[in-house]
Amino acid sequence: PNILIARSQAIPFLAFLTWMMPVCLVLLVVLSLLARRRAPAERPSPVAQGLLVAMIRQQSEQLPVNYRLLLPASACFALLIGGLVVTGWWPFPPELIALGCACLCVWLLPRPQDWVVKVDVRSMLFISCLFIFAGAIQATGALDRAASLVIDATRDNPYLLSGAMIVLACVLTAVFSAGPTTAALIPAAAAMKAHLPGHMIWWCLSL
Numbered sequence: 001p002n003i004l005i006a007r008s009q010a011i012p013f014l015a016f017l018t019w020m021m022p023v024c025l026v027l028l029v030v031l032s033l034l035a036r037r038r039a040p041a042e043r044p045s046p047v048a049q050g051l052l053v054a055m056i057r058q059q060s061e062q063l064p065v066n067y068r069l070l071l072p073a074s075a076c077f078a079l080l081i082g083g084l085v086v087t088g089w090w091p092f093p094p095e096l097i098a099l100g101c102a103c104l105c106v107w108l109l110p111r112p113q114d115w116v117v118k119v120d121v122r123s124m125l126f127i128s129c130l131f132i133f134a135g136a137i138q139a140t141g142a143l144d145r146a147a148s149l150v151i152d153a154t155r156d157n158p159y160l161l162s163g164a165m166i167v168l169a170c171v172l173t174a175v176f177s178a179g180p181t182t183a184a185l186i187p188a189a190a191a192m193k194a195h196l197p198g199h200m201i202w203w204c205l206s207l
Contacts, residue, residue, distance in 0.1 A: 001182035003094060005202050008186050013084040013094075019203055072108040076101045127179060134172075134180035138187060147188035151195060158196050165192065165204040 002016055083097035109115070137143065146168065154160035165185075172181040182205060189201045196204075 001178045002206055004179065004182045004186065005206060007094070009199070009202055011199060011202065013087060015199070016206075019199070020206055023203075023207065069109055073105060076105050076108070079104070127177060130176050130180040131183055134176045134184035138184040143184055143188045144191065147191045151192060156195050158200070161192060161195055162200060162204045165189065165201060166207055169205055169207075 005011065006013065006016060080097060080101045083092065084094055086092065087094055150161065150164045150168065154164055169181060169185055172185065185205055189205050193201050
């Protein structure tokens, strides 16, 4: 979703880190606190908890780290992140950098046929179809109409408008997943852009 937003609006990768990482860290802390506040009835018994810890330890001992795979894969990942950073200054598209890193992984990692076959083709086809469905709904003009109704209902109040965008994106994400929802809402967000300062509408869509 963030790549779709960044590519359509020419927002640099570092801008996303600057504006979105603090918010995501706060949300992560809140999620951790909520996860700790469990009802007493939901807490496992000491016996069940001990069995779970023993199972995790046994599985961790049976999964040694293959440094022959880890080192080149980590290098490719670092190269990808570095490429995304420099796209703010150099005219290299992120898609080309990602494709180059994928080809580098195939060339560097031993026996690529062993991990290429693990790609979840069904999920890829499913998400691709969701993009088609979301595009079809966007082509009907229904989302543009929804954007106009939201703008009229919020009366140019930036807080209400940004909150409405977050709620709309949440509802559609529950149906179409995050990527297709973002692709469908980009035109609607562009219509709301003039009513919010800076990149505020895009941060709302990302959240």
